[in-house]
Amino acid sequence: MPPARPPRPLRRPGSPLATRPGPWPSAIEDDAPPPSLRIQLSALQALCRQVFGARLAVIALGVPFAMSGAADGAPRYAVLAAGVLGFMGSYAMLRDWERFGPRVLAHPTLMGLDLLVGSILLLTASPASPLGYVAVCTPLLAGLLYGWRGAGVFTGLQIVALLTAYRAWETRPGSASSTALLAGFCVAAGIIGVTLRNLMFRFGSATRALAEAHADLAVRDAVESERARLAREMHDSVAKTLHGLALSAEALAATADRTDPQTLRHRAEEVARAARRAAAESRTLLHDLRGTTGPGTDLLVELDALVDDFRTRTGLAATLRTDPDPLRRPALADRVVHETATIVAEALENAHRHARATHVTVTVTLAAEALAVSVTDDGSGLGTGPVTPDCARLAALRARGRFGLLGMAERAAALGAALRIAPAPAGAPGTTVHLTLPRPVPRPLPEADHAR
CATH class of the missing domain: 3.30.565.10 (Histidine kinase-like ATPase, C-terminal domain)
Structure with a gap:
């Protein structure tokens, strides 16, 4: 007898959770289906802001090292410009993620420009300086923002930048070990970024599906409650009055041929009053359904x-x-x-x-x-x-x-x-x-x- 297959998780048709049949995939198996832009920004906001905050601090500490390693004249001004651009870019992402986050998500070339600015600083400061840790932030951000493909591309480019900086500083003690350590950190940071991205996206999609399910249940409860209320109103007003009207009309029809005109007129007035009461109760019910009420x-x-x-x-x-x-x-x-x-x-x-x-x-x-x-x-x-x-x-x-x-x-x-x-x-x-x-x-x- 074959072993029983584990039950599949419940997923709403048409939701991001329903795009992949079978058991839940691993967080590092492949890229999670991207949810809506709003969910992406909300899921990545805290993580990306923390990375940009750490990157901002590293740039502030490492720019003096880069300035001291640059030659006088145009090279030093270029390093200063790169430091200012890197600092302001990280500050803008940290300060106003809602405004700049969608642009970075839509245009990976902006991350490439940031990589170029960091590489200029790293080339003049050496991999052993605090600016070496800026190199780790780039693959981590690429994994968070763009998934496996983006993490692979930017990790490769960052390792090339590290090797270039190593060739410029290979005579300095500790450059080889620092470069190898940073290259390993870059690979690990890219994997960690993608893993966190997939987890956050799947969590955001599951949260949205759960919210939709709760909304459906709330709508169904409201419909059932309204149906019960209408049943009570119909029973206690129109249905009861119409039942009495039918009985009065039947009695009038059964005794019309042997009843004196005065009694017949009295019973006909009772039928008319019952009909007017039913009409008034129907109007009251319609006013209630339309959300309008009479005077207190x-x-x-x-x-x-x-x-x-x-x-x-x-x-x-x-x-x-x-x-x-x-x-x-x-x-x-x-x-x-x-x-x-x-x-x-x-x-x-x-x-x-x-x-x-x-x-x-x-x-x-x-x-x-x-x-x-x-x-x-x-x-x-x-x-x-x-x-x-x-x-x-x-x-x-x-x-x-x-x-x-x-x-x-x-x-x-x-x-x-x-x-x-x-x-x-x-x-x-x-x-x-x-x-x-x-x-x-x-x-x-x-x-x-x-x-x-």
Whole structure:
């Protein structure tokens, strides 16, 4: 039985990580696929700046050696000019990498000009001087910036420059050993530069692929969240109203031939009101989808209108109990008011349709730490034991298609509120839906409200 092949790493189609099939390549196997210019500049910025900083210091220390080894006249001025150019070039790359880095990446001849300037200084200062270490910086930078081909070309040119400097200073003690050591350092620096380049590029590409994957997951989560929100809105508004409209229309059609005109007119007005309510709820949903909101609403005003409409539509006795002190009226955001009112509306509809209640009480209490809203009915109830968003009984209700309770739990979770649906105390019929919101900031009413 052949040995199992090790699993391949996950790679996004079309990304730089997907250009090479199979296991991850070695950092020194070949040049990593170059990512975008922005990733290249970001990946190489710290390393190249450190190399240019070290090169800047070496040039500052080694120029006096080069000046002392140059003949008077034009040679000395040429060495001075080369020292100034090398110093200013390294300083510019160190100071403003974002501006000059793309030019060096796009034009390797600039690195060749830098090599020529360093070779002039090295030729007049000898390989044994501090300027010898400038020779090591060139292959290292070439490997970081251009990969294997660039490292090979500039390492070869730098070794030629070292041999030329050695021929000029071969009579000086230590020149041979210094030249051989620097040549070995140049080869090693080129390999190290390419290795670091490949590692940084692959790390940058992997980081980009990971960021894209996170972005895709965030988009999917946002889409799923929006779908769930739309399902709640449709269930709690338009779908419910249209269901009631259909029932009213069916009843009207079934009894039209044996109903007196006054009753028929009354039922037709009920159908018209239900249709207008569905249209208004559809407009509200469209405004929400387009990101537009209406004027701010007060929770107590909203609940009062909700209870009054419920009482008119169903004929059930419904009462709203609130704090008698108007100065303690809570200031809530429109979204909180909307979600809270929708939870209360769903609780009222459940009491009417499923619990067969005869009386419903909505209570709003502003406590020290929280705002509590409860809906209590005297209907058949849910049985024994409370129903909370994380209990198994709610999962069973979801499985039976009780999307109203599911929507209530999701809305409460979106507000950071606690929702508890519990049967009435022992001996009393009915159910209590209790919603606890974080305590809002009390606000004074406008002067007109005080006058009333």
